[in-house]
Amino acid sequence: MRKKSKTEFDDQNMPRGRWLQTFASILVLCVTVVICASLLSGYGIVTRVKYQLTGGESTWEQAAEEEGYASAAEEYYYDNLPEELHEAYREIYVHLMRYEDSGDFLTSVSVDDFWRTYYAVLADHPEIFWTDTSAQVEESGLTGTVVTYHFDVTVEVEDREAMRSELEAAADECIAQIPSDATDYEKIKSVYEYIIDTTDYDADSVDSQNIQSALLYHSSVCAGYSKAFQYILHRMGLFCTYITGTTTNGGDHGWNMVRIVDTEQSEETLAGIPAIEAEEAYYYVDVTWGDPVFASGMGDYDTESTINYNYLCCTEYDLFKTHVPDGSIALPECTSDAYDYYKRNGCYYERFDWDTIYQALMESVQAGESRIMMKFGSEEAYQEAQTELFEGTLLSDAGQYLMRQNGVTSWNYRYHTDDNFYLVTIYWS
Numbered sequence: 001m002r003k004k005s006k007t008e009f010d011d012q013n014m015p016r017g018r019w020l021q022t023f024a025s026i027l028v029l030c031v032t033v034v035i036c037a038s039l040l041s042g043y044g045i046v047t048r049v050k051y052q053l054t055g056g057e058s059t060w061e062q063a064a065e066e067e068g069y070a071s072a073a074e075e076y077y078y079d080n081l082p083e084e085l086h087e088a089y090r091e092i093y094v095h096l097m098r099y100e101d102s103g104d105f106l107t108s109v110s111v112d113d114f115w116r117t118y119y120a121v122l123a124d125h126p127e128i129f130w131t132d133t134s135a136q137v138e139e140s141g142l143t144g145t146v147v148t149y150h151f152d153v154t155v156e157v158e159d160r161e162a163m164r165s166e167l168e169a170a171a172d173e174c175i176a177q178i179p180s181d182a183t184d185y186e187k188i189k190s191v192y193e194y195i196i197d198t199t200d201y202d203a204d205s206v207d208s209q210n211i212q213s214a215l216l217y218h219s220s221v222c223a224g225y226s227k228a229f230q231y232i233l234h235r236m237g238l239f240c241t242y243i244t245g246t247t248t249n250g251g252d253h254g255w256n257m258v259r260i261v262d263t264e265q266s267e268e269t270l271a272g273i274p275a276i277e278a279e280e281a282y283y284y285v286d287v288t289w290g291d292p293v294f295a296s297g298m299g300d301y302d303t304e305s306t307i308n309y310n311y312l313c314c315t316e317y318d319l320f321k322t323h324v325p326d327g328s329i330a331l332p333e334c335t336s337d338a339y340d341y342y343k344r345n346g347c348y349y350e351r352f353d354w355d356t357i358y359q360a361l362m363e364s365v366q367a368g369e370s371r372i373m374m375k376f377g378s379e380e381a382y383q384e385a386q387t388e389l390f391e392g393t394l395l396s397d398a399g400q401y402l403m404r405q406n407g408v409t410s411w412n413y414r415y416h417t418d419d420n421f422y423l424v425t426i427y428w429s
Helices: 016-041 045-053 057-066 076-080 083-097 111-124 157-176 184-198 211-215 222-235 354-366 379-390 396-406
Strands: 102-104 131-139 146-153 240-247 252-270 273-285 323-325 371-376 413-418 423-428
Touching (some): 057 083, 076 083, 076 111, 083 111, 083 146, 111 240, 157 184, 157 211, 157 222, 184 252, 222 240, 222 252, 354 371, 354 379, 354 396, 354 423, 371 379, 379 413, 379 423
Antiparallel strands (some): 131 146, 252 273, 371 423, 413 423
């Protein structure tokens, strides 16, 4: 007969008291495991197991599809997040769209990654207008993951559907004034002008971080301007995303990035039919700085009506002189100047030529224009133009013509120079 070692368990020969003590220890251990499992997740074991078994992320994707929340707009931040955060992104999105402002959070994610993902959802979806940019989360002390959430909201649940209808109507009012055959650039330019014309910049505006501030209350800050711009472009099926960072003076700021796809016929053919080549490029847009209040250096002259087009479809070379992205998301190159406003409107001069600028000045005054804008292709050309215009005699003939036309013996004019964009604007007065 084999002898049992001292460490083996003998339930037949163990004294009854010791057996009961061991059983109690095992029971305590089991209860402890259950309690710890609950603490790890923040929700019941059944819910956690069911969530894991039903596919995790696919559960949220399916919910978005089945409940009509699937986004028609391109989700730039989602596409550029690490894949391991996609599940948390979709869970946050579905909770928001269901108006579930608080509850258990099922995806395993750290507090830092929750904030990163929450920001990404709001950046992709300007139509989520009822939340503040802040939220409260509860973190598991054992795992360091988020177990519950509470979104801070600015619009109560019972008011959201009515406001959604108002916002859609406001956006459609903007879209209705754009010709149906407009190009993508023309649509972008029209929305840019519409928001500037209908919105006043006010640091104390209500709900300034959301689209209703610009579209309903017509008073906002950079977030409201940019998200309203993004929201309208999304309704027209155009790509637009929201970028955050700082300006060179140190203030926080938000602006947009758009994409324009140009198509043209290729010399190559397929079955005798010319192939169509598509070339896409990204551009920055800052609607806020297009507002006259940011047309710095013009004093109080014409500031109520002068839209600044420097920030419409501009390059990173121009924008990054004053704007610094915060690095929260990877950005593509924005180097094409194909849709530079001044190039498209005959106001761009690659180099300074005395005769060319003289002719432009004379055509402007003879046409009765209130101003002339001239953008130069280099700092050298820009500096030479300023010297000839304001220290030389280049403006003399234009001034003489204006004096004869108005029957006066003196002539005053105002001008504005923009060193970042190499831009000279002369106001005839």
